[in-house]
Amino acid sequence: MTTSRSPGQLLTALRAAPPLVQCITNYVAMNIAANVVLAAGASPAMVHAEEEAGEFAAFSGALTINIGTLSPAWVSGMKQAAKAAARNGKPWVLDPVAHYATGFRRESVAALLDLNPAIIRGNASEIIALAGSESRGQGVDSRDPVEQAEGAARSIAAQYGAVVAVTGPVDFVTDGTRAVRISGGSPLMPQITALGCSLTCLTGAFAAIASDETFDATVAALAMFAVAGEQAAQEAKGPGSFSWRFLDALAALDGPALDAAARISQA
Incomplete structure (x- = not known):
């Protein structure tokens, strides 16, 4: 494991x-994303209006x-927020949800x-397409395996000077030089609406x-998500009971429990 903390x-x-x-996220994700950030111990603010973002x-x-639910006004707010974050030395995270689906999304x-x-987080299909390759993504759903996106992630990290995270059954994170894989989670996680979007906010x-x-x-962030998902799944009967158990987990x-349970390996 190649991390300093x-x-x-x-x-x-x-x-x-x-x-x-500040979480500029989509309509579907706002509630669960705010609850995930609160459960982790941080304070979310779902502020997206162009007049104040x-x-x-x-x-x-x-x-x-x-970019899950775009509109011209939201894109304006996103741009203003990103510019302000950069001016003030604040890191920002991009989640390019289904960016390949329409011209408006690609342009945005x-x-x-x-x-x-500073960080780009997406599923394998999103990351592959972001690197300019052809993916099998359909809407917001990834149809490509994480390992197939690892090369694309390294390329994007080098091009934009960003950390790139590809999330799936086994996550992959790289800054273009270092790279790790993170195991854990549960097959129930993709059955919860906007859980991936919530991970972006936690990041x-x-x-x-x-x-x-x-x-x-x-x-x-990815290790905490993976550990909590694995623990929540132990007693869950399905996606409904998993959802609240995940927040509890x-x-x-x-800190000590997270380090004891996290499964991180060099890639």
Whole structure:
């Protein structure tokens, strides 16, 4: 494992000084994403209006942008927030949801990539397409295996100077030089609407308390998600009971427990 601070150490730091995280996410994700961030110990703010998004990003600890439900006004707010985050030295995370599906989405993501996200998180199909290759994605669903996206992730990381996370049954994280895989989670997780979008917001929470360690922050967020998912699945009867158990598992984790249970290997 090639990180300077462990996931557990970063979780302890997050809980000691809960950061404010501006989450520009989609309508479907707002509730579960806010609850995930709260369960982890941070403070979410679902602020997206173009009239205030930039001003809010200036004093937030970090910004996350998810393009799940786009409109021209939302894109304007996203751009203003990303520019303000950059001006004020705040890390921001891009979640390019189904960016390959329509011209509007492709144009929006291209403009956001030019604003230098610190972290890019997506499923395998999204990352493969973002690198300019042909994916098998359908809508928001990934039809490609994570391992097939690893080369694309390394390429994107080198091109944009960002940490890239490919999430799936086994997650992959790289900054173009370092790379790790994170195991855990549960097959029930894809059955919960917007859980991946929530992971993007959680990644922003960790980035807020480790803005100069975005690789470590990304690994910590994904490891916490994987451990909580694995634990929640042990007693869950289906996606409904898994959902609340997952929030409870996130809230119950502490630093030592996270480090003891996380399964992270060099890639």
